[in-house]
Amino acid sequence: MDESDRIRISNYVCETAVLGPGRRFAVWFQGCAKRCRGCINPEGQKLDGGRLISVEELLGKIRQRQGIQGVTVSGGEPFLQYRGLKRLLDGIKEETKLDVMLYSGYTLQELQGKFGDDLMPVLRHVDIFIDGEYHQDEDHGSIYRGSDNQDIYFFTERFRDFREEIYRTKNRDIEFSIEGEAVYMVGVPPKDFYPEFIKKISAQAEK
Numbered sequence: 010m011d012e013s014d015r016i017r018i019s020n021y022v023c024e025t026a027v028l029g030p031g032r033r034f035a036v037w038f039q040g041c042a043k044r045c046r047g048c049i050n051p052e053g054q055k056l057d058g059g060r061l062i063s064v065e066e067l068l069g070k071i072r073q074r075q076g077i078q079g080v081t082v083s084g085g086e087p088f089l090q091y092r093g094l095k096r097l098l099d100g101i102k103e104e105t106k107l108d109v110m111l112y113s114g115y116t117l118q119e120l121q122g123k124f125g126d127d128l129m130p131v132l133r134h135v136d137i138f139i140d141g142e143y144h145q146d147e148d149h150g151s152i153y154r155g156s157d158n159q160d161i162y163f164f165t166e167r168f169r170d171f172r173e174e175i176y177r178t179k180n181r182d183i184e185f186s187i188e189g190e191a192v193y194m195v196g197v198p199p200k201d202f203y204p205e206f207i208k209k210i211s212a213q214a215e216k
């Protein structure tokens with residue numbers, strides 16, 4: 010197996026309604042070199058964390074899933090595994106009719122500087138692209154984005170009509186996914202979610 014056959018992921022969920030339009034498969038790439046203050050997925054930063062999965066296995070799970078309209082790829086930082094990312098997106102677009110939403114902690118300009126002509130073969134498969142680091146002081150509760158410095162690009166026609174609505178919407182939501190004994194939070198949490206959440210847990214624990 011070469012590097013493009015496998016991806017190091019934190020996790021995936023076969024269906025979520027809180028990470029992009031409609032119901033979607035979501036996968037989190039493991040590893041991120043950015044160190045954003047207040048990162049919502051600090052466990053996802055470790056480069057050798059998570060687990061390896063073959064791109065074929067992941068594509069199989071995406072193909073099998075009925076009733077979803079798209080796939081969201083987040084992280085961690087997907088572009089740290091450029092070849093695996095490209096292979097995954099090639100497979101989604103060749104084998105399904107699903108749309109693709111992609112997150113990166115790098116801005117589009119940074120990615121252009123890093124990858125040059127190799128960037129387009131990845132981005133041509135992407136319908137919605139959200140770029141940039143998370144800035145805690147610019148977290149205004151916007152849907153799909155951690156903070157408002159992040160830009161949303163609509164590379165295809167698919168969601169362009171919803172552009173203004175997506176930019177305006179503030180009702181972020183989260184879901185919990187249970188896997189064995191582990192519970193995973195899915196989605197971008199509402200602003201100030203953690204202090205409120207911890208307060209609630211502490212109140213319950215004190216009863």
Ligand code: SF4
Nearest residue numbers: 041043045048085114
């Ligand atoms: S880019 Fe994303 S995953 Fe990486 S540190 Fe920042 S918020 Fe966390």
